[in-house]
Amino acid sequence: MKNPEEQNNQEILPQKTEEEIRAEQAQKVVKFLDKIRAYEYVKKLLNNKVDTETLNFNDFEDFLIRLNGITRDIPMDERTVDGEKVYLSGFIEDIQVPRHEDKEGILQYAYEQAPNINKEDLKYFLPAVINAVHLFSDGNGRTSRIVHLLLRDYHTKEEFESELQKALGKFGRSRSFDINPGLINYELHEEVLKKHGWVYSEENPQGVLGPIKFGIASAENRELEKENPAYESAQKLLSLYSNNSQYILTAIFMEFGDEVKSLMSEFGEERIPRISPKKMFQILSIKQWESILDNFYRLKKEQAETLIDIFVEPEKYRVNDNNKGELLRDLFIRKIETKKE
Numbered sequence: 001m002k003n004p005e006e007q008n009n010q011e012i013l014p015q016k017t018e019e020e021i022r023a024e025q026a027q028k029v030v031k032f033l034d035k036i037r038a039y040e041y042v043k044k045l046l047n048n049k050v051d052t053e054t055l056n057f058n059d060f061e062d063f064l065i066r067l068n069g070i071t072r073d074i075p076m077d078e079r080t081v082d083g084e085k086v087y088l089s090g091f092i093e094d095i096q097v098p099r100h101e102d103k104e105g106i107l108q109y110a111y112e113q114a115p116n117i118n119k120e121d122l123k124y125f126l127p128a129v130i131n132a133v134h135l136f137s138d139g140n141g142r143t144s145r146i147v148h149l150l151l152r153d154y155h156t157k158e159e160f161e162s163e164l165q166k167a168l169g170k171f172g173r174s175r176s177f178d179i180n181p182g183l184i185n186y187e188l189h190e191e192v193l194k195k196h197g198w199v200y201s202e203e204n205p206q207g208v209l210g211p212i213k214f215g216i217a218s219a220e221n222r223e224l225e226k227e228n229p230a231y232e233s234a235q236k237l238l239s240l241y242s243n244n245s246q247y248i249l250t251a252i253f254m255e256f257g258d259e260v261k262s263l264m265s266e267f268g269e270e271r272i273p274r275i276s277p278k279k280m281f282q283i284l285s286i287k288q289w290e291s292i293l294d295n296f297y298r299l300k301k302e303q304a305e306t307l308i309d310i311f312v313e314p315e316k317y318r319v320n321d322n323n324k325g326e327l328l329r330d331l332f333i334r335k336i337e338t339k340k341e
Helices: 004-011 018-035 038-046 057-071 100-116 122-133 140-151 157-167 181-195 218-223 231-241 245-263 277-283 286-312 328-340
Strands: 087-089 094-096 264-267 272-275
Touching: 018 038, 018 057, 018 140, 018 157, 038 140, 038 157, 057 100, 057 140, 100 122, 100 286, 122 140, 122 181, 122 286, 122 328, 140 157, 181 245, 181 286, 181 328, 218 231, 218 277, 231 245, 231 277, 231 286, 245 264, 245 272, 245 277, 245 286, 264 277, 272 277, 286 328
Parallel strands: none
Antiparallel strands: 087 094, 264 272
């Protein structure tokens, strides 16, 4: 048993600040990368001095798991892909990431496309996809920044390690390169919507999808009966609608096509036709609610794959749908570099 004096001394020991904890974790990452000679290996890889035939996705994913576990100070036997319930709420916007069961497939697609990417672009490409899929419940940004710095061209290893410590510190997101796909979320979002029939014009700058012009009459949500077996599915869908309105509308249209008109009512003095949650409640089966949610996550998966494709086939993706406009890939890179400055 501890005597009172020992107990009192223990109680007044200062707690480590977040900055101190992050600095210790950063030092552990530096030691780990030094131990496996990651800096030297990547330099050889970028200079075509490594047999890429020996590389495989499982090793890459394992490397990310180890990096993420170290940055979060997770014991070795507890490190895993634990991002099942990730939802991002931040400065740029709220974002629902792809379904967890889709994440590894998206990352593998990116990894397999990496040999087709300009080597100068790899330092943006892989970290961006890591950030987009969010394999982990925390530390995705730090993991992506580590990969980014490994792929950047530094004159010395010491310079790299100095930048790494800044990137993993408490203010790493602002003091280092933040490879955040949210910087071009609007453009990626629009690319996906166009593939699914959205039409934009001066008359309808927000876009039109078939008979859908004005969205869902969300106020009706308060009138839905909680006893209805579909209530939980409806609440999830309508909750997603608040920050993902066009994707939810697209998901509904994918299920009904032009028959979506059967779900509409006219609202207000102007008799504006909107999708009615009450009619959805009356018409949709549980299976149809689930199918619409599946469609929504299919769109989120397509958005992540489009992020990959702007690097694989950059000429196909330009800003403002103009053949002479800036490449979407270049816009993304410019925003990353400008934000760092």
